[in-house]
Amino acid sequence: MTIQFKTETFRDDFTFSNSPEAIHRFPFPFDKDEYMYAVNIEQHMPGPVKSAFEFPIDIDEHYVSEMKDRALVLKQDPLRCQSLPHMITAEWDLLELLMESMAKNYPEHFTLTRDGDSWHWVNGPLGIDQKFTFGDTSTLPYPPMEYITRQCQGDFNLIDQRNDNLWMDAGIVTTQADWSLDFDIGMNFMEWHAPVPLAHDIGVFDRALKFLLNLQQGRPVRRLNWTMTINPRLDTSPENYHKWGVDRTTVTPENVGNKVHLRVELQALWRLPRSNAIVFSIRAYLIKMEELVTIPKWGRRFHRVLRDLKPELADYKGLTRYRQMTVDYLSKFDDGAPTSPGFFPD
Amino acid sequence: MSAIKSRPIYPGLKVDERAKxxxxxxxxxxxxxxxxxxxxxxxxxxxxxxxxxxxxxxxxxxxxxxxxxxxxxxxxxxxxxxxxxxxxxxxxxxxxxxxxxxxxxxxxxxxxxxxxxxxxxxxxxxxxxxRGSLARRVQCVHCKGFIDDVTISPVPCAHCGVPLFVRDHYSRRLAAFQGVSINAETPDEVPASEELYK
Structure with missing residues (x-):
């Protein structure tokens, strides 16, 4: 299965769009017509063929352009990639996980040859051919986490476990929904979730932490999270909020279908073998409203979810300014018919 | 626990009798x-x-x-x-x-x-x-500059000038609250500052 990689941008002229196949495989996050926080964690098992869950690490048509956007972000702001010194073993664990998974599931594009600690990695789409010694950072052009995550879609965090808590001690974060790695690095699980409203009070984080402390090697888990973004911008960081925030004022009834995007995060967690750390990956998928409504079930359902969303959640997700205009647009695609249970298109 | 989950708790000084x-x-x-x-x-x-x-x-x-x-x-x-x-x-x-x-x-x-x-x-x-005032130390998330003894919000960043809303989010490593542009979505307006943390 060879992927046709698109050339597109996530800034300036915003040429990003989804092909019909990419729309069909979009990880739509609502399995019913309403939304509230939940510990919606499930085993990260292989999903349907061609879905975003088919493989542990999903590579899609946006891969090459997303990696170019990441390189631009890092050039402007190197603090988006940081790792505390004790995380170096976890960095190597992550490199192994990603290389093994990409090479196994996309052999047309990536190959990994291992001979003891002598490794040979070939990344076709990005034109990289690298021989290196596993465990020896001097044999790679970047530290191991940065090296491999410059070649893999999604943000990645490496989480240490000690004192019955999880600690955000390393990461590369260039496609985030308004949180700062530079600010949050070194925090524990409750601390880095501090700004999230409501969820603390209903015990979501206590239960999630208890669950994750027991995460087993070889049994990764995943959950979906969502927000909305104006323009297909990947770098919606707080660092640059004073530059992109104004986008939220540019939505009109004429452009809402093209400008307003549902942004879904496929979050997955793996226990790592050498370090006992946890990988927390946050892969962002974007879809325009006019693409979303080409799946009738999703147009109906998202209209209902957005219309009935609690105001605190709308505020926290930054939707308030353009929510009504989007609801009005989506209402034209909601004939009131019942929707079938589950995420997938009918 | 503090209402701000990332804000440290200061339990009070207690002498460690065994300290050298x-x-x-x-x-x-x-x-x-x-x-x-x-x-x-x-x-x-x-x-x-x-x-x-x-x-x-x-x-x-x-x-x-x-x-x-x-x-x-x-x-x-x-x-x-x-x-x-x-x-x-x-x-x-x-x-x-x-x-x-x-x-x-x-x-x-x-x-x-x-x-x-x-x-x-x-x-x-x-x-x-x-002990003493409730003034906050704030880091501007945009230019990463620190501002000490902040008692008002919004507060203009002392380094880059962006008017900052002080989020209830605290970094122990940076020893600061997070300051984020308050008017990114309304560039022509800056809300009046209020004294909040005296």
């Missing part, structure tokens, strides 16, 4: 916390290295009172910055059995804890007590 060395960094009214905590441990003063900056309490002259208790070493500093320079030098050569204490305004405690972290001291092992 008490390394105490106090600011302003934090002097009173030190005097109270160590009142019942007269032997501890002979094993104490005490750093003090009067900060906002200059007229009260706590430094004479502190010095009168005859700590083993006493360092009086004109500013928090100079105190931190000395503290970092002492932490560089600190030995096993040293117990670190911080008392004063939140920005001062935060800087002491961050210096401890940078020297491999577990933050939970540092004894802390908040």
């Amino acid at each position: 060395r008490h390394l105490v960094a106090a600011e302003g009214e934090g002097a009173l916390a030190v005097l109270e905590a160590f009142a019942d441990a007269p032997d501890a003063w002979s094993r104490m290295t005490l750093l003090y900056t009067p900060g906002g309490s200059a007229p009260a002259n706590h430094s004479e009172t502190l010095q009168g208790r005859a700590p083993d070493a006493f360092h009086l500093h004109p500013t928090r910055q100079t105190l931190m320079t000395r503290l970092n030098a002492l932490l560089d050569t600190a030995t096993m059995g040293t117990r670190l204490y911080a008392a004063g305004v939140e920005g001062h405690i935060g800087e002491v804890v961050a210096a401890g972290l940078a020297h491999g001291v577990d933050h939970l092992s540092i004894r802390t007590e908040h």
Whole structure:
């Protein structure tokens, strides 16, 4: 299965769009017509063929352009990639996980040859051919986490476990929904979730932490999270909020279908073998409203979810300014018919 | 637990009787916390290295009172910055059995804890007590500059000028609350500042 990689941008002229196949495989996050926080964690098992869950690490048509956007972000702001010194073993664990998974599931594009600690990695789409010694950072052009995550879609965090808590001690974060790695690095699980409203009070984080402390090697888990973004911008960081925030004022009834995007995060967690750390990956998928409504079930359902969303959640997700205009647009695609249970298109 | 989940809790100074060395960094009214905590441990003063900056309490002259208790070493500093320079030098050569204490305004405690972290001291092992104003230390998320003694929100960034909303989110490593542009979505308006954290 060879992927046709698109050339597109996530800034300036915003040429990003989804092909019909990419729309069909979009990880739509609502399995019913309403939304509230939940510990919606499930085993990260292989999903349907061609879905975003088919493989542990999903590579899609946006891969090459997303990696170019990441390189631009890092050039402007190197603090988006940081790792505390004790995380170096976890960095190597992550490199192994990603290389093994990409090479196994996309052999047309990536190959990994291992001979003891002598490794040979070939990344076709990005034109990289690298021989290196596993465990020896001097044999790679970047530290191991940065090296491999410059070649893999999604943000990645490496989480240490000690004192019955999880600690955000390393990461590369260039496609985030308004949180700062530079600010949050070194925090524990409750601390880095501090700004999230409501969820603390209903015990979501206590239960999630208890669950994750027991995460087993070889049994990764995943959950979906969502927000909305104006323009297909990947770098919606707080660092640059004073530059992109104004986008939220540019939505009109004429452009809402093209400008307003549902942004879904496929979050997955793996226990790592050498370090006992946890990988927390946050892969962002974007879809325009006019693409979303080409799946009738999703147009109906998202209209209902957005219309009935609690105001605190709308505020926290930054939707308030353009929510009504989007609801009005989506209402034209909601004939009131019942929707079938589950995420997938009918 | 604090209403702000990332904000540290300052349980109060408590003398570690077993410490071989008490390394105490106090600011302003934090002097009173030190005097109270160590009142019942007269032997501890002979094993104490005490750093003090009067900060906002200059007229009260706590430094004479502190010095009168005859700590083993006493360092009086004109500013928090100079105190931190000395503290970092002492932490560089600190030995096993040293117990670190911080008392004063939140920005001062935060800087002491961050210096401890940078020297491999577990933050939970540092004894802390908040005294004095509720002023916050803030980092501008945009230019990464720090602003001390913030009592108003929004506050203009002292470095890049962006008017900042002070989020209820605190980084122990940076010893600061997060400041984020308040008018990114309304560039022509800046809301009036209110005094919130006096």
